[in-house]
Amino acid sequence: MATIKDVAAKAGVSTATVSHVVNGSRAVSVETKKKVKAAIKALKYRPDGIARSLRVAQTGTIAVLISDVTNPFFADFVRGVEDTAHERGERYNLLLCNTEENTARERRAIDLVLERRIDGIVMAPAGGNEETLADLAASGLPLVFGDRKLKGVAADTVVADNVAAAGELTRHLISLGHRRIGLLQADLASSAIHERADGFRAALAEAGLKLDPRHVVKSPSNIAAAEEAGKALLDVSPRPDAIFCTNNFMTLGMMQAVIDRGLACPEDIAVAGFDDFPWAAAFRPRLTAVAQPAYEIGREAATLLFDRISGRRTGAPIQMVLNARLIVRDSCGAGLRRRA
Amino acid sequence: MATIKDVAAKAGVSTATVSHVVNGSRAVSVETKKKVKAAIKALKYRPDGIARSLRVAQTGTIAVLISDVTNPFFADFVRGVEDTAHERGERYNLLLCNTEENTARERRAIDLVLERRIDGIVMAPAGGNEETLADLAASGLPLVFGDRKLKGVAADTVVADNVAAAGELTRHLISLGHRRIGLLQADLASSAIHERADGFRAALAEAGLKLDPRHVVKSPSNIAAAEEAGKALLDVSPRPDAIFCTNNFMTLGMMQAVIDRGLACPEDIAVAGFDDFPWAAAFRPRLTAVAQPAYEIGREAATLLFDRISGRRTGAPIQMVLNARLIVRDSCGAGLRRRA
DNA sequence: ATCGCGCTGGAAATCGTTTAACACTGCCCT
């Protein structure tokens, strides 16, 4: 690889001049500019970003820490941050880390990206690293939380309005005549999950409905585990007549469980999902679900981050909450004559 | 941020010594080691990876260029490479770039990551950058293609056996009695897509079946476009009695189109997908599809890459092809009494 | 004349590491 020195030598100028024509950081006569450009082309010179980063103390890289890109929610989220990074810096890059909802992995990932001297972090915190993250935030490194807030650490945050949306969804269930409504809850520290459960419970209480403790089960946040948990839920007697699922994995596992037990949705049991899918209207039962603005959460989080990085915004962290919207389709029995 | 110099000063040793205790690169007496470690802790010293990278000429970062993480296939693929990166380096990081199947974006992304002096690239080439990529491969930077091969550029490659799997899927369609089989093809340069179409056509020919030209339509690779294209396909007369979809977006769009036209799958029309979904057995119609080993493709691609990076393997590029497997469910009418 | 200024250009310090080369101290061996 040719270095700036090689270019300077070939063009018969100093490295300072080469740097200036590359970056446009000072006026350079058209003549020397031409010579330098010729040398650059001849040597296929490409500036070394590492050396540059060392000197200017910024890397043009931001880290994105999420639990799993395989989760469509986070895939959208990541696209949101990438797209806005693209619009801003022109030259920003994303360092992606899947933390698997694991405190230790998250801490390792943080260590790693800090060593890389990234310009900022947007993350969906797994929980359990409050202390580390509070230190981090205090250190001044731009840090924003997306999807989840973290108690006790002051950082910019953008989340969906989980309790409101969860309330709306369960009221929908109730309005359809369901009374024994169960909860299939992802077993995560995520504030989002807990807020959804809270919204669910509050709506139930408000309607004067009781929640049978056997009708709430927690499951690891993946489809296979949710399927097992879902079956357990279907096996209690009396069986719930509707299930509220706190995230997309729970929903998918639950649907599978319904099939495993030979039941029909929505005729035998209603299932309501938190998190919509692009294909939800194309397969039966057409899923009734809350659609989260995953992409926008990523976008806003990135915007907040870049505002910090650029110094456009300083001072106290702000918190942004985005609306999620209920999409009524068939899986809860809307428009269905209910049996018995 | 404390630097190595600060630590050295505080511990009363040279920076060389500090470096050696940090990296374990030479014997250091227990006494000085203790002093150094104390200083490190006291100052919260964290080595600067940028400076280190500059010096040692490697970054511990690899770039992953795909069209879109939002595509479940690529999400799995990325997880595959990340997981193996994790197992290898212990300290490897992923730079993620979505190229949107866009030649220009891909070239920009390549430029960007080259400036970052990444240690290697694994990518699903969009097509159109053959020259650039051939240069790149020739330059000696470890480069491996996943999911797609690129004609005319010699690089390690891992792909699925698209033509075989496509053949198997269409033979399945034929065996079920379908005769007017249509093709909904993603309009991509991807070798994978073309191989699937080839496998499809070959199987048709082998069975002595004709392909009505009006029964093959190309669509941009996203659900909405595929839905429109799917409707067009359903509107030709005579209507096809089965559709082969070349990737997951085509499949989803097609299913939506079937609903839009008020038809039933598989009763009125069969749809066969290339790319399975984790939820495919939980919703109706249960999709018959070829399941690609997306995660494994990512894994093997990364393995190939690290073998190059570490110098464990040199010489001519190798090509690896992984099997995809057909999963028969309901959407093509298996086990269905066919009408008329 | 002299001063000041705008326009170009260069020399050299700097960013924070790693590492080759060298130095010192004991100690063993002959």
Place this chain on the structure above:
DNA sequence: AGGGCAGTGTTAAACGATTTCCAGCGCGAT
């Protein structure tokens, strides 16, 4: 006694950029 070697430690030169001074030159104003 002296050479060789193992064990620790330091000095200083890279790595490849950016950027702060500083300088030369031409020119208009005083």
